[in-house]
Amino acid sequence: MNPEQILFILFGAVSLIGAIAVISFRHPIYSALSLIVTFFAQAGLFILLGAHFVAAVQVIVYAGAIMVLFLFVIMLLNLGTLSAKGAISGKLKGFAVILGILLAIEGVYIAVKAPNDPADASAETAIESVSTTTYNIGELLFNEYLLPFEVTSLILLAALIGVIVLVKRESQEES
Amino acid sequence: MSKELIVVLLVAPLVGFLINGLFGKWLKGNEKLSGWIGALAVLVSLVCSIIAFTSLNSGAAPLDETLYGWITGEGFAFNIGFRVDALTAVMLLVITGVGFLIHVYSIGYMHGDEGYTRYFAYLNLFVFAMLILVLGNNYLMMFVGWEGVGLCSYLLIGFWYEKQSATDAGKKAFIVNRIGDFGFLLGMFTLFAAFGTLDFTTIFDAAEAGNFQQVFGASTLVIATLLLFVGAIGKSAQIPLYVWLPDAMEGPTPVSALIHAATMVTAGVYMIARSAVLYNIAHTGEIVAWIGVLTAFFAATIALTQNDIKRILAYSTVSQLGYMFVGVGVGAYASGIFHLVTHAFFKGLMFLTAGSVMHAMANELDMRKMGGLKSKMPITHWTFLVGALAIAGFPFLSGFWSKDEILHSAWGGSPLIYGIGLITAFLTAFYMFRLIFVTFYGESRVEPEVASHLHESPSVMWVPLVLLAIPSALIGLLLGWGGHESWFHHFTKAVAGFSSEAHGEASGNVILFMVISSVVGLAGIAFAWTRYSKRVPSDEPTGALHRLLANKYYVDEVYNALIVQPVKNGSHFLLWQLVDNGIIDGIVNGVAALIRFVGGLLRRLQTGLVQVYIVSMVLGIVLFLAYYLFFT
């Protein structure tokens, strides 16, 4: 057991437990908190993978912005604990869980049986070169992926306008 | 003369239409502006027409240019293109000149109407369509204009759509025209089958060279020209399709003047003159002439007994159109077009004066309730008198010249046509002056409350009257002096097919013909004087002939019994109750019932619960993955 394995197990376990907690907690606030924990653990995994920049962005964007928005909305709407009874029958729920387990089996199967890449052998050595990737990411982002990058900025702009339109008050005169 | 000029000429009314049509709501508060925009648009066209005309007159070559390809396909091409020669130039002047005056007149006449801007939009659109009709250099363009004017005519006849009679008249005009248009279309198809194109120049050249596909054997051109003539019959209200024109008087009077007297109804005449080459080769002119003269005669006889001013004028129009067809039929194309021009002025004038009278009489049209209007409306009276004298063939007024030329040419074609034409001329003079005497002279029979505000029309209305009266009186003298040697003949000589006047060669003494015509016309006036200067037409028709005429030969009733009722019954019992209700509805409802049944079963899947949908989605993914992972 080298340190990386220990950390992987630690972070992986935390993220998985967090994920299960997200879907298990009754109260949305706890779900949100669990999700934050999961995100943190994932950031840890990213660092293990040498993707420091992505890890930082993960925390800044997900933990720092997105989840705050979630919390904000949950508090705003004052969503309390939800009653269990609803239109979704237990049968459907059971079916859904079985489906999910099947899907998990398939996913694991894909992951394990994935054709081992010839580059995999060099992967261990590649770690070092990739670990300083902020520069690499920047270079890729502004050269090869410049167009997607600009498109993404447009998506964000569109989202911005969309949100304003969605939640804007109908009339400004009332205030 | 350049392409750009023609484009401006054509587009100006379109712009007017768009402004009035699209921004009518905003212009509503300011109807003067709306009216003047319409008039101005036509004025622009008028100026362009004058420029085009003078340049042609000073010897410029006719323009025949293609702007761009409209529909291009394997082996054929339809283009947007213009042809401006003497014939077109004359038509342009008539359309925009009379059109402009009528626009101006309408500004006063339509004052206060609910649909003021709509009216001007339609009127501009009409001018635009009419310009396309005369400017096109192929039959397809002509057809576009042809249908366009038909549409505008329909819209304007039914302009007061709250009135049942107006909408009925509009529908009638549309349906009757459709029959004619169908003929026109078939004619176009025939021409296209024979020549592979619809361009005037190509067709005329090929026809003269005999270089075309004999789709109907030797009679190809005969069939084509006769089919085209069916279109002309419909549009120009000839026997047997004239019935729509008198009813079309339901529209506003300036519309009657512009569309149903001066311009649109002459489209048939124009079309035949344009196709002169074909008619010359096919020798179908005689049929045209006979239809024309019979129409002239019948319409004149009907006009004898009518009491409604506008109806008299309408029948008179039909009758005069007959004359024009006589002219083009016997090959005297220039004369026919000449009569078209003079007629446009004096008939337009008379309609406008009738409108003026209506305006003063609170929309009263029955002349038995008028009388003695001369003193109350002097300008109207005098201008009307000029028009009536012109149409009656009073010496040296415009109608005298043009009608005389046609009669003269008809003599060369067939003395019998000439004879009937002469009788018609007598009848024309008679019914016109019957109208004048009953309306303007004698005792006033106006109802008291109407009489109290009897007045001359405003200047915006009477100025156009005067402006029309002058050419009505003089244009014949100016253009027609010298008979077949006149300026007009000279000007239009270059138009394709005009020069070879096969039948219409002048024969006999010109002066003698003139004298005969004048005497006949004067006799008609005199006869009217003896009959109606003191008397009012009786309400009840006396005698069989009178009744026959008063009821317009029962043509409407005959049509109704022979065509309308069978079609209605057939539609009702066979098409509607059996085919539609029984078979088609049965199929449709059967299919609907089936779908409803199946849908009812499928409906249960549509729970409205997002998660049920997602579950099915995930199920699909799981199955797909399973298939690809474990079974391939």
Place this chain on the structure above:
Amino acid sequence: MALEYYLVLSALLFTTGVIGVLIRRNAIIIFMCIELMLNAANLAFVAISRSLGEASGQVFVIFVMAVAAAEVAIGLAIIVSVFKHRQTINVDEVNSLKG
């Protein structure tokens, strides 16, 4: 650490998200589960990126995050609107599309 471990973890996280979407009724939690799925994908991206020794995968992760941020903003706005209208964000109570 071999690639497979990360991929397996990614698959498990993804599946957890899917199950969450399927069984929870609260729109916000469903939304969180979608974020969870996106993150699982991100993890796979980064792992494979390392395995291949190039940074493209990380660039994609950046894109995914940007789009996720946009999506969250819009989605939450919609949820707030729905809540204003219907006083609930339970997806099984918002079933106007029921056939």
Place this chain on the structure above:
Amino acid sequence: MENFPLFLIISSAVKILIIVHMLLIGVMIMIWAERRVSGWMQDRLGPNRVGPQGLLQPVADGLKFMFKEDLIPNHVDKPLYVLAPAMLLVPALVVVAVVPFGSSIELFGETINLQIADINIGILYILAITSLGVYGVVLGAWASNNKYSLLGGLRSSAQMISYELTLGLAIIGVLMLTSSLSLRTIAIEQGAYPWQWNFLIHFPAFLAFTTAMFAETNRLPFDLAEAEQELVAGYHTEYSSMKFAMFFMAEYMNMIVGSAVVVTLFLGGWHFFGLENVGGPVWSGLISFGIFFVKTAIFLFVFIWVRWTLPRFRYDQLMNFGWKFLLPVALTSIVVTGALWITTGSRLVVGIGNVIAAFIVVSIVAGLLVMNKTPEPAIRDDDSQITPSALDAIE
């Protein structure tokens, strides 16, 4: 690093111990300083009974907090209520890990950087960790199950998100010229003399960053989350004893770390006219640490100064200021810095261009605001003023 990095571990542990303790002591000193400075500004004495010049007053307060009954009200959500203060305090503590507080010392033949961890994404780490501080506030507010607390929490989250943008964007100009995310590199890249420091090159960004930093620490004039006059005490209304003390400490810790970051990024770090190079490898390191310490202290004084000078923003003013002034200024700073740096490559031009551009942008925004100005509502009493405007921003 083939061998077990014993020395690294030991030295790191020592550094962590020193820094954390300095932070904690710093908090105590700051509490004392704030009260004394405010007293001095308001022409009164402030605490002066416990110890010399009242220096032991914070110790006394601390003791009081510790021995006070740890009250947990009945109506709160217990787990979160307990967790919240820690969630605020921990980020404040760990963020200091990447701040370089001096050059380096040579001991036992090894070079020791005066920094706990020089990670290559240091500045991102700071942004990431500081953005977490909001959870402590928000969750504490929500867990308190009290409407004043909740309002405070909501305000705080909206404010944090708004000003975090500026915080992040304002430093990009610096990063562009330094080509590094490492705080140490950034500090070294700035020369020894004040005119080489970043605050002159990126003056508008410096102002924007500092302002946003003030907002992130929830201090006046940005303390809407705990505005006493409106919300009793905002998010920590329901807290008492040690839990309250943790909130309290976190605020001051944030101040200290924030000052240190500003000093590192904009004020030349430990540089001061070459003084940091005087002496041997040990002494120069200690002197640089001293310089850094003094700079941070001066900046902390500015914090206190501002707090007792400016009145609190109204909620809409806060949002307007953040979105309509700071954000445009930060954005302009990025564009102008990038453009001028590429075209001219001169720091002087970049510095001047930044100031001019910021001036223009602020003028334009101000002009637009004046033009679109709706008549200012008459002064209303506090209560009616806060609740609707807070909800405004929410909805």
